[in-house]
Amino acid sequence: MSKIKELGEFKLIHRLASRLKFRAPNTIIGIGDDCAVYPVKSGTNEIISTDALVEDIHFSLSNISPEVLGRKSLAVSLSDIAAMGGTPKRVLVTLGIPKKISVSFLEKLYKGFNSSCNQFKVELVGGDTVSSPKCFFINVSIVGETKTGRLFTRHGARSGDLIFVTGTLGDSSLGLKLLSQNKNWGSSKDRKYLIETHLDPAPRVLEAGILARSNLNITSMIDISDGLVQDLYHICQASKVGARIQEDRLPQSPEFLRTCSKNQINPSPFILNGGEDYELLFTLPADGVKKLKRQFLKAKTLVTQIGEITLKSKKVILKTKDGKNKILPDSGGYNHF
């Protein structure tokens, strides 16, 4: 009898999903991807996803305010929709509530939900509130839409495609380290930035919209929730390709760089394997790069080419700053079991 910890989340889901026999005739993407996808009318697909946050696993009430927690719990689901190039539309929120949670706490939590809903034009249309004496949890289910033909998945990357990432990497996981280990690294302003990036991440809904509305040939996309390398492996495995990324191209914020250099912190684990970046990782052929960069420049949002897709090795290789090629291990991501 296998233990869940040994199997890990991905193999566990694969094993359980194999027991399910009924398939709706028109499902485009079913169990195993970030979202499920099916058509609702000519030209439009619906995409749905669900994510849970559990106290002391995904957040600690000692360091996140209820309002920011509300924003964060929606961000995780919004990022899932963005990962497929979708537009989020509606959410359902389940709260599992222990006795220590007050009405005033829930009102602040809803203030956070309301803030994100307004920002991303998403309606909170319902949910469930249940008593949960031993743990506080939040489950968000989200419904979004894509236009047919502008649905981006993990499956289409081809050798020679270039790999891009939005924003910067490692801020969130360094922020988590500062927060959980109460480290006094760096300036208070830099610390604040890194910690806030962890607690209140910005889902890349705007950037997904830019890509979806363009005619760029995005061949694959995912959001970085398990760490850059782990999520790039997800693309490589689904697309049956390999990838080479260049260490000197991986985008880092000034706050991250300063904090690492001042305190002799090795930035690599945070950049490569730190989870919860919620940046978009995607691939496209070289002939689209000029247009891509122009559109992101116009929107004043960062996008960086970090490497390229290689032949069928299914390995992710890091070209280090000193010119060496290093095979990066799979499953360096976060295993929460």
Next chain:
Amino acid sequence: MSKIKELGEFKLIHRLASRLKFRAPNTIIGIGDDCAVYPVKSGTNEIISTDALVEDIHFSLSNISPEVLGRKSLAVSLSDIAAMGGTPKRVLVTLGIPKKISVSFLEKLYKGFNSSCNQFKVELVGGDTVSSPKCFFINVSIVGETKTGRLFTRHGARSGDLIFVTGTLGDSSLGLKLLSQNKNWGSSKDRKYLIETHLDPAPRVLEAGILARSNLNITSMIDISDGLVQDLYHICQASKVGARIQEDRLPQSPEFLRTCSKNQINPSPFILNGGEDYELLFTLPADGVKKLKRQFLKAKTLVTQIGEITLKSKKVILKTKDGKNKILPDSGGYNHF
């Protein structure tokens, strides 16, 4: 600062929902009903809902097998879709998993999901599995469909309409009492029936389909999850009407009747306020009754007229067997906080 227990679930949701400002322009039913509803294409609405089951609140692993638990956790959501006359299509399942839960347990749970999915032609398209050290929980989100004009809500009951209920009442709550208090009432065969009705309830998807495909003028509908009286109050409040139900018409199973009579158990609390019947409670004008009965007879499924809708009192009155009119209190339903 109010406590959640004092407010109760319905007032809490009302209070929290008032903080939410963003509304999608085409939402038909938003927060506060069993499901949210919005159009997806001409002639078709989508309906979505979410429900959580928490260990030791909604189920106890000491008396439910993982397979039956899988079936039950889908039944709750399937019943929400049935309550609006919908056809269930897809589900997302979140599992919050403590260490004591084994892979083998989860495989049996999925066997139960698979059984219900096959029975009701519903696809489990995805979900989330998270570590939850202190409590085991299951959250199911469901997506269904209705034809425009065949969406049934709590809002349209009118004075003079007749009130109907599917199946029988009280079996589930008496089964729960037998189970939780380890009572030795009645015959072992009757006990088994009542306990199984509680553990593995039958969502009225078929019956909802009969009503939706008919041209019967169903003026309101709800599923009985909080108890007959509480859910009838939901219809009365939403429709701004009252209701009178007749004690001698409330349908009871032979197993329920025998168990109550043999052991001098007062059946009323179970019939009137026992939760989790998952029967459909609905109203229609008298001229549709013949057709309704014919259709349910043909489908070999029970439907019973239990009373009628009255003027705007918003009160639920019980006409007792000895001819007295008794105002039944609101909020006699289950408050799990």
